[in-house]
Amino acid sequence: MASTTDPELKSSEPPPPPPPAATADAVDYFKIDVILRVLLFASSLAAIIVIVTSQQTEIVPLLTGGFARRPAKFKYFVAAFSVSGLYSIITTLASISVIQKPQLKLKFLIQFIFWDTLILGIIASATGAAGGVAYVGLKGNDHVSWNKICNVYDKFCRHIAASLAVALFGSVVTLLLIWFSAKALHHRVPK
C-alpha cells in the first residue's frame, strides 16, 4: 500500500508520472457534477432575474418615495448570485473538460471543493441577508416602527419569496456539489 511505505514522499509532493487513472466512476461522478453545476447556473440566473424584475415592476407605486434606494438593499444578493452564476459557467466547462481528460480528475476535485465551499459561504449569506430583510417586511417590527410592507407591495414580496426559494435551492445544489466532490475524493483513497 502506497500510504504505508512512502508517507514522507507523498507529503513533500514530488512530480510523479500521472498514471492513467480509473475512469469508470470518474466519468459518472463528473456527469452528476456537470448536471449540478448547470442547475446552479440556472438557479443563480433565475434568482437574479426574479429579484431584478420585482424592482422594475414596482416603480409606479414607489413614486411617492423615490426608488433610488431599493436596488441598494439587494445589491449584495445580486452580486453574490452573479458571482455564482459566472462561477458555475466556468466550472461546468472545467467539469466537461475533465470528462474528456480523466487524468486531470484529482487536481480538479480538490480545486472544486475549495472554490465550491467559498461560493457556498457567499450565496448562503446572501440568501440569509435577503431572507432577513424579507422577514422584517413580512412581519414588521413594532417597537422600532418598521411597518409590514408585504400587505402593500404584495407582488414585490412574491418576487422576493420566489427568488429566495430559488436561491435556497442553489445553496443546496452547492452543498451537494461539495458532498459529491468529497465522496469522489474519498473513493480514491486506498482503504
Place this chain on the structure above:
Amino acid sequence: MASTTDPELKSSEPPPPPPPAATADAVDYFKIDVILRVLLFASSLAAIIVIVTSQQTEIVPLLTGGFARRPAKFKYFVAAFSVSGLYSIITTLASISVIQKPQLKLKFLIQFIFWDTLILGIIASATGAAGGVAYVGLKGNDHVSWNKICNVYDKFCRHIAASLAVALFGSVVTLLLIWFSAKALHHRVPK
C-alpha cells in the same frame, strides 16, 4: 499503484484490513483541526452572548413599544450559533479521539467535510440574515418608511456589529476547517 490495478474492487467497497496508516501528518492536521474547532466554539459562544446581552440591556428604552418582538428577530441567529457551538464541542472531542486512534482518520475526515459544510451553510446564512437586518437598521429605507435605528439605539447596534464580526470569524473558521479536511484527504490519495 492501487488505483490502476483494482478500481472495481475499490468502488464496490470491500471490508479490507485497516493498515496502520502514516500518522505523522495526521496528528499535525488534527491538531490544527482541534484548534480551529475550539475557535469555532469560542466564536459561536461569543456571538450568542453578545447578541443576547444586547437585548437585555435595551429593555428600558424599549418600554414604549414592548420588547416581546425583539428576540424573535434574531431567533434564527441564536439557534444557528447554538447548533454550531454544540457541534464544535462534539467534533472537538471527536478530533481529539482521532489523535489518539489514527486508524479512524479517514472515516472522520469525510464525515467532518460533510457536516462542516452543512454547518457552514447554516451559520453563513444566519450571519447574512442578521447582517441584512442590521444594514437596514443602519441605513434605513425611506420609501417604505423604515427609519434608521442605530442613531437611537447605538449600544444595541454596537452589540449587533460585534456579534456579526464574531459570527463572520466563525464562518471563516468553518471554511478553513473544510479546506484543511479536504487537503488532508487529498494528501492520502496516491498520485
